[in-house]
Amino acid sequence: MHTLEACRDLDRRDPLAALADRFARAASGRIHFDANSMGAMPVSAPERIRRLMTECWRDKSRRAWTSEGWVERPRQLGADISHMIGAGPGDVVVCDNTTVNLFKVIAHAWKLRAGGDVILTESHNFPTDLHVAQGFVRLLNDLGVDARVRTAQTRERLLDRLDRDVAILYLSHTDYRSSERWDLAEMNERARAAGALTVWDLSHSAGALDVDLAGAGADFAVGCGYKYLCGGPGGPAFLYVDPAHQGGAWPAISGWMGHAKWDRFLTEYEPDPGTARHLTGTPPVIANEVFAAAAEIWREVRREDVAGKHESLTETLIALLDEECGALGVGINSPRRYPHRGGHVSFSHPGAGPVSEALVDHGLLCSFRAPSSIRLAMSPLYHRHEDVWQAVRIIKDVLAREAWRDPKYQVVSI
């Protein structure tokens, strides 16, 4: 039995417990289990931004470019979060958005591929991941170069289709709907055996799971900065390149910030020797300052503590959903074994759309995915086991009283 007292006991033994106070809580008191969509705001962020806007933008203007280290920030932020994905501090940069970064690493991988003309991925990968691959292939085809996207509907079929024609194995580590998780090391090994390079999207993993890119032998990875990483709405994404590949090719988007000597204003492009060659133009100063508020916290934590707490929170959630809501129509969509599960937990209910609206109204922010699933995503940095207990109480109450049948909940927002 997962009692309230048992949850509180887990919280008392949580090595990350003190971090919760460094994140702002909603004025409504609502529990926000949407870390897969937007991580919470570090308490220090508003004051950082106020200072940046007045003391830097208003008062120093262009002189802040150098005095504030704005140009070094993309490298610094990459180093700050690097341990969370098992990367060396110089192997990650924070820049642009996930889509643009996916394009960069696909182009980089394509240039280094051993052979083949196929980008292999899942047919239900996240839309932008699919679009980027489709657009890259179309670019090549428009240039008269052979290239294809090959998709597979199931994991079994994907393994079947990982043959010598595959240049790039292109996967989301965690599925954005079901939360199924790939085994990083196994898939890198299978790709290598087939002569393919791997490109991973870690958007629904980084900042929650024990991701070890270098240890697992990943070639390229990118991920969202504003979900579990708490980098602020629409904040910059990250990009990783295996040290063995960093110097191997010019970046497709060659810009002055990725120049080996960016501060010299040289006319001939010379790529930075490392991952930083993938920096493009002027960094988004204000967005980076927001991200820095979170990075300051990431620097202080160990990946194993984060992943350990994430496992404990999600295992508690699933156990409580089973115990309290199983008889009320709730089924667990996500894998039950933790190593097979990603950042969030998805559960099913026939009335999922209106249920999710009713849950928000009753104090629990979650997210709905058509046709019948609800996702709950907790952050190991700022959620407690007691929050999980409270959340399940809300779910049970809404389902038991059938509160979600109220007509006002029938219009569902995405």
Next chain:
Amino acid sequence: MHTLEACRDLDRRDPLAALADRFARAASGRIHFDANSMGAMPVSAPERIRRLMTECWRDKSRRAWTSEGWVERPRQLGADISHMIGAGPGDVVVCDNTTVNLFKVIAHAWKLRAGGDVILTESHNFPTDLHVAQGFVRLLNDLGVDARVRTAQTRERLLDRLDRDVAILYLSHTDYRSSERWDLAEMNERARAAGALTVWDLSHSAGALDVDLAGAGADFAVGCGYKYLCGGPGGPAFLYVDPAHQGGAWPAISGWMGHAKWDRFLTEYEPDPGTARHLTGTPPVIANEVFAAAAEIWREVRREDVAGKHESLTETLIALLDEECGALGVGINSPRRYPHRGGHVSFSHPGAGPVSEALVDHGLLCSFRAPSSIRLAMSPLYHRHEDVWQAVRIIKDVLAREAWRDPKYQVVSI
């Protein structure tokens, strides 16, 4: 004679005079003539950001994606500034940075080119403009496709080299050092005659000059959002595509935000019918909110008023520099005829490096470019003719007293 009284008289007749109060002034009281590097902060920006961070990020979390219209912002901001560059409201988007946008429009132009394999530009174009072209050509060459960057050191040579091999004529409208301005309509016409498409970088023009992309027959354009446009340090850039070309090719970077039905989460990419196909990933919400503070002001002004005031400010500056500082070693680097001059005014002095440092210390923020020039860039939105008069007084004082020879000014920041 340009007396203080004459300057004040011009200010009294300035139709944009009231806008100055909508921009924050440096606490130091220093005059910031660096609008070519970082436009001033709209007074409304800090409160907009405070609200966004607390009421939206903290309190609404993921629900703000839909309730706040964050996803429509890149289109809205593009429409808000479109009249300032002579574009239709649906023909411009605000997104990513200038470098990434340059890559997108070069790739788009390449797909539509009539023939040729040359990208023609000036050898002294801004570094990132050159780097993007070099990187794009390298990408094509790595794919086995013929492509070359061809450069010219002078404008005359560039015209000579604009032949049938040229696929894309790729120019900065205003030179970032000298402030020389190309004639948009003439160069579009010359390119068309040679069978080439044009790609313009308007970074040192937009928000200051009377740029009329559609009227001048430009094919593609991009530009910086944080210089004269005041979109905030490192804020997003803009991107324009001639309506005739918008539907002609898939974007190289195909992302979910550029999908014709982005909110449907479809797996097959289908480009937006217009310029918005060049949107990539999740928009930078906080940066866009800052930009919106400036866009609100741009919506209220007429391009001819902005350009008229810009001409008046810069003509006054040159006349005063001649009158007051000509005998003190100051020469004008920029074209003297307004239609040939871009956003800023560059002047030369043998001690330009230390002079620029001394000017900052004496109340005038300008920028130095090695070896011997200083750039002054005024914004028609918030600078007055009286500021110009004061600035020249400071320059005259620093030069006449040789204050810049103080050893503390010998270390020059870029």
